Amino acid sequence: MKVTVVGAGAVGASCAEYIAIKNFASEVVVLDIKEGYAEGKAMDLMQTASLNGFDTKITGTTNDYSKTAGSDIAVITSGIPRKPGMTREELIGINAGIVKTVAMSLIKHSPKVILIVVSNPMDTMTYLAHKVTGLPKNKIIGMGGALDSARFKYRLAEALDAPISDIDGMVIGGHSDTGMVPLASHATRNSIKVTEFIGKDRLEQVVEDTKVGGATLTKLLGTSAWYAPGAAVSSLVQAIACDQKKMFPCSTLLNGEYGLKDICIGVPVILGKNGIEKIVDIPLSDEEKTKMQESAKGVANTNALLEV
Numbered sequence: 156m157k158v159t160v161v162g163a164g165a166v167g168a169s170c171a172e173y174i175a176i177k178n179f180a181s182e183v184v185v186l187d188i189k190e191g192y193a194e195g196k197a198m199d200l201m202q203t204a205s206l207n208g209f210d211t212k213i214t215g216t217t218n219d220y221s222k223t224a225g226s227d228i229a230v231i232t233s234g235i236p237r238k239p240g241m242t243r244e245e246l247i248g249i250n251a252g253i254v255k256t257v258a259m260s261l262i263k264h265s266p267k268v269i270l271i272v273v274s275n276p277m278d279t280m281t282y283l284a285h286k287v288t289g290l291p292k293n294k295i296i297g298m299g300g301a302l303d304s305a306r307f308k309y310r311l312a313e314a315l316d317a318p319i320s321d322i323d324g325m326v327i328g329g330h331s332d333t334g335m336v337p338l339a340s341h342a343t344r345n346s347i348k349v350t351e352f353i354g355k356d357r358l359e360q361v362v363e364d365t366k367v368g369g370a371t372l373t374k375l376l377g378t379s380a381w382y383a384p385g386a387a388v389s390s391l392v393q394a395i396a397c398d399q400k401k402m403f404p405c406s407t408l409l410n411g412e413y414g415l416k417d418i419c420i421g422v423p424v425i426l427g428k429n430g431i432e433k434i435v436d437i438p439l440s441d442e443e444k445t446k447m448q449e450s451a452k453g454v455a456n457t458n459a460l461l462e463v
């Protein structure tokens with residue numbers, strides 16, 4: 156199993172690190188445009204192998220896509236992150252050009268690759284990857300919902316004063332400060348609805364904190380987060396590499412599902428060796444349906460800014 160990670164910055168390096176530590180891939184190639192940067196990150200990570208007990212071979216390259224040839228999975232993290240006060244959507248001007256070039260270069264050398272898009276604004280970058288590569292829809296996956304759901308569970312555990320392993324919950328919709336749809340009515344602690352343990356106002360606070368999870372960290376860090384994003388990507392890569400058939404909310408091209416068409420947005424999917432093997436239709440309340448429609452309008456407005 157060969158995995159390429161484009162972008163050796165904060166998120167790309169974290170992806171490579173978690174993929175290696177989980178020890179399921181034979182090879183990870185990290186590529187960056189900045190001279191020597193990916194080579195340096197790869198060498199530093201390889202020097203953790205004997206300490207962390209993994210056999211994955213990590214190599215770095217400065218923009219040489221021939222080194223990525225034959226990749227089974229490629230993760231696109233190249234592009235600029237936001238600064239405090241910015242929205243993800245404001246990154247489109249620079250990141251669209253980068254994602255377009257990167258996606259085309261990747262498929263030139265790995266025509267059978269499964270792409271995982273991370274660069275922001277992620278739902279629109281996922282849509283762009285479809286437009287420029289023409290890959291089948293099961294092979295282009297946007298990562299956002301897995302991260303947002305992890306943040307939702309963190310906030311729920313905090314509110315319930317419970318261990319995170321007791322908590323289950325999912326966030327669908329667009330990966331944006333206003334577009335996320337945390338499914339509060341479905342969230343549980345050991346199969347009991349969380350609404351049995353916390354009141355409406357506290358749950359509403361959890362939902363709001365979840366939606367601005369990325370912005371909160373960006374304010375604290377001065378740039379956007381990387382540990383949880385890298386861990387979320389590694390879980391998606393593992394589900395595909397190990398054919399786990401696990402369900403994650405991912406951004407995927409919809410064709411009528413959830414009443415939406417010609418848009419990439421977060422919905423629950425089954426991930427296995429073929430990438431997205433199924434879009435799972437879950438029952439939504441009327442309120443959740445309305446929020447999903449509003450979220451989709453936001454993503455469509457950002458998509459309209461693309462020049463493709």
Ligand SMILES: NC(=O)c1ccc[n+]([C@@H]2O[C@H](COP(=O)([O-])OP(=O)(O)OC[C@H]3O[C@@H](n4cnc5c(N)ncnc54)[C@H](O)[C@@H]3O)[C@@H](O)[C@H]2O)c1
Nearest residue numbers: 162164165166187188233234235236273274275277298384
């Ligand atoms: N979808 C998500 O959940 C999620 C989570 C976190 C970050 N992000 C996004 O991921 C992106 C990367 O964030 P980061 O914190 O790693 O940024 P970063 O600045 O640390 O790293 C980005 C890297 O991309 C490289 N790069 C730029 N253009 C390139 C090109 N054409 N080819 C190859 N490499 C190129 C840069 O040299 C840099 O090393 C941002 O757009 C950020 O908003 C998304």
Ligand SMILES: O=C(O)C[C@H](O)C(=O)O
Nearest residue numbers: 237243275369370379380
């Ligand atoms: O918040 C950001 O800009 C980065 C990423 O999308 C995140 O949610 O951490």
